[in-house]
Amino acid sequence: MTVSDPIAQPLDGVRIVEFASFVAGPSAGMALAQLGADVIRVDPLGGNADYRRWPLSDRTGESLYWNSLNRGKRSVAVDVRSDAGRELLLNLATAPGADAGIVVDNAVGRSWFSYETLRARREDVIAVRVQGRADGGPAVDYTVNGAAGVADLTGPVYTDAPVNHVLPAWDLLCGQQVVSSVLAALRRRDRTGHGALVEIALADVAMAAVANMGWFSEAAERGDRVRHGNHVYGGFGVDFATADGDRVMIVALTPRQWKAIGEATGTAEVFAALSASLHADFFTDEGRYEHRGVIEAVLTPWFAKNSTSHVHAALQNAGVLWGPYRSAAGVAADFAADPASEPVLESLVQPGVGEIISANSAARFDSQYSGSVPAAPLGHDTDAVLSEVLGLDAGELGRLRDDGVIG
Template identity: 60%
Template sequence: MNGPLDGLHVIECASFVAGPTGGMTLAQLGAEVIRIDPLGGGSDHRRWPVVGGGTGPAEAESYYWASLNKGKRSVAVDMRSDRGRELVTALVTAPGADRGVLIDNVVGRRWMSNEALVARRPDLIHLRVQGYPDGRPAVDYTVNAEVGIPQITGTEEGAAPVNHVLPAWDLVTGLSVSTAVLAALHDRTRSGRGAYVELALADVALAGVANLGWLSEAAERGRERPRHGNHVYGSFGTDFACSDGQRVMVVALTEGQWAALRTVTGTAEVFAALETALDADLARESERYRLRDTIAAVLKPWFAARDSATVAAELDSARVLWGRYQGMLDVVAAHRADRHPVLAELKLPGGAAAITARSPMRWNGEHGEAGQAPDLGRDTAAVLADVLGLDEREIGGLVDDKVIAAPLPG
């Protein structure tokens, strides 16, 4: 794929979300990313969601794996064999100014330790994704539990922690992977030095909540932030039901947004009277948060008296900050109607249709191509020939010895 990183070569030996997201980000910017998996695929090769919803054959293709690894070249090697390990090491440490970049999340492979690889290429850029900084395993859902977010998520009446569905820390870690790789490349260009960068998922989560000021608040107050359902913390924002049952999320962070909301709903005089009665200044964000339930009660009848189409037209006309609650089928329908240029169709190797995404970065107004879905091991022979210079006889010998699989047709 052409792009600003055209010519850069990256080796990726990572599974699940964070590492592959970093590699995919670089691939969509034009880098050649070679993903290396064990023969038969790694632990994430058939991860849900899969074609058929899991009701079909056990080997059903994974929408997840195909989309996170689109635009990459796929190499499958028996990494339990000495020859397989040597092939991987040679790919990682191949010479060239635009080579020698590795993204991995491997644990316990001494032959892939930074020390072993740097001995072969001193200027190697090695980005290792970890669970915890000490190397212990973790996933998004476990670190999210440990930084306190499920304890402040959910309804006011709830007692049990509420886990999130989106693996947000994995995605942030993946983007941090691509940032770290580009920073290390910039430094290597200037200094000739390589870099070993360790990036722990737990640290990303801790940094996230700390940088938002949430830990400082808890330390100062000596108690957890209370749950408050769909209300926006520290400001005014909540959901309302329209007359047709559709719900919308309305937010007023700024004085201008608050004024627009009052004007379109015809409640300016009501809120002025409330300010006098309650000795409040609703121009202040903190006051709108303190009186959020009262404000919501005043606004509720306006939404309940109108269907969602009318609400949408009037809120848009008044430039109110709002969003419509939708299911994913609604997003699919909008994509089919060409309303989301960032989305794209993806054909899986087995023929199934999938929806994936182009890069959200628009370069000169263009998202660029999404990239093709990989087929496990399809590029093994070609990569070994291109990067390591192996000839047909040598590749045939590796196939015969089951170090690599036979090249796939095409």
Template identity: 50%
Template sequence: MTTTPLAHLKVVECATFVAGPSCGMNLAQLGAEVTRVDLPGGGSDHLRWPLAGSGASLYWANLNKGKRSVLLDYRTPEGRELLLALSTRPGPGAGILVDNLVGRHRVTHADLTARRPDAISMHVLGFPDGRPAVDYTVNAAVGVPSMTGPVSSHEPVNHVLPAWDLLTGSAAALGVLAAVNRREQTGEGSRIDLALADVALSAVGAVGWLAEAEQVGSRAPHGNHVFGSFGTDFATADGQRVMVVALTEGQWRALCEVTSTTPVFSALETALDTDLRLESNRYELRETIASILRPWFAARPLDELTSVLDRARVLWGPYRTMDEAAEIARRDAGSVARPITQPGIGEMLATGNPLRWDEELAAPVPAPVLGADTERVLAEDLGLSSAEIGRLHDGSVVGSSVDGDRLR
């Protein structure tokens, strides 16, 4: 099966930071032609950290893999006209705009449908009423930091991963595909607004946290314990740490057998009149269970634990630093991460789409140099002449990589 099932789609992306660009990246990695539009000189995120040694943004290069880059000033009348023309091109796979623009320069769904009635717009925003928000403010407001951190902590603990941004990007891509399917079935376009705050609230609701808060109360931090089951971290003899989880009865049995603690836990069950085959009971006795298992892990180095736990089919994983994870991914020929040559950076470990089509992974495609495709898109997609493109350059309506706007 092809790994580019969306090759018929032509998407215009006019968005910055994570949510909107990750939507475009998801679509591009499935074969869609995604044209990212930024203001001349680059968007507000094109120099965002982390940076490569060259000063180029590793963040920008990885979120924009496989896209085309066009620079045009859509704040000007001519630039806005070009953005509208690009977003409403004819063709069954075109007429799709993903954006997170705000204010008077935003291209609205009404603007699109005035030129193409079956246009599809995916507008990403912070709150449904238009108020601004980012992952970190939404995460704080939805209650997750109050559940995160050490058991003894009374302060909220933020997590590093912009999970709501990435989930919003995935939801936006799904919404675009649903709209394309609707258009193919009915000929109708779609206006879709997707709020970061809605995604976060929907997600915590999906795992029962809202209902839990109303019926039981807010959950306190649990450290590294898995809520409602048994799972926690253990130190090893060589100063490493591992995470061990027993969600099912079979996983619990495997953990007891490999650690030779079956008799101990049988005695504990008798003494407390409990059944540790039940997940909820293992959670209630998590501290006692961990204290019994802790010496076994502390007596063995990670290499030995790896062999023993894998052989026993225990559900576990080692704690690694990011550089260790990168090193392992680079060595793994079947990894979703592969080295690519990225303009402005050189060799860079990058990830492709994680979907495996008939056991095949598509290789990651480098991001473009900022503005690298401006002239080609204006000429080939909009039919502008060299003289017209030159005039737009002279008026600073468009920009390109040859103007010195580099990915750095």
């Protein structure tokens, strides 16, 4: 497969130094790179703590995680334990240029990379720092999710044990908060000349998101919400099994969507009669939510007697809000069979791994996807970046390499 030719993007010419690991910071760097920024990822020699993170490729043993989150960035590897290596990183982070001097990191506890140190070298530096907790304590997605109460809301109704989820939602949301902060700080600097220190705590991201949906206020008034399994809270939505054993999820958020369910399944008259006998208005969220068990019982036989293909066609034709359940392997197989079925995805050849399923930015500028490029091998761009940004010549690079400062 060939690599896409990236189109001109809005952040072309902006240079960002990323000194971060795991999901939040690197996902932000990747998103900024997909918008056209020159993102220079700096790692210690041999890679950071996430360089070998799972999943690993069965073909080569390389980290699919690392090579996916670092697509489109340039890679520099230096010995950040040495004074010379730290000096290189500081110089890269504060190099001159109207669209430079922007840092994304999670280097909490590294005093040598503090905002004060960066600002002493460049007054208008922008530093966006990911933290675990606002007080400086450690946290990861898996710990803040439970602390925010979400794990107690998740899972089947027959257990009260907390249920973790595999998607690092707060990490990914934190990464997008980093992107917003970089752009806001850059906009302010363009207008006022002022730099910025922006600190974003992962725990704050989770707490704010849950609060902003009203869940804490609800709990303060009513106590803890009961679990609903796969039912949608406050309305109607649940999954059903087809005659083939596949499952689909249907949701009704509007009166039109509720009407479509009745049309697709031939149950409109049944629900009209039930509505009258129960004195319930199924065209409202409250009515559907209160009687969700009855609605589910009425709909279950229709799904159970019809094939998956018939169910999909009927739901689609009636305008139902629905979606199939697929495994990750199923998504990969469907994409291989018909790449146009998921236009945001793209196949490309990742050096050291082979062909992988990659993704464009979900943001389409002028109706076009961003294009996708592979991740650079660790340290691949060290010489080019140090020469281009810092002006080091071949002799200086050779001495740094002889001293073990660069690989």
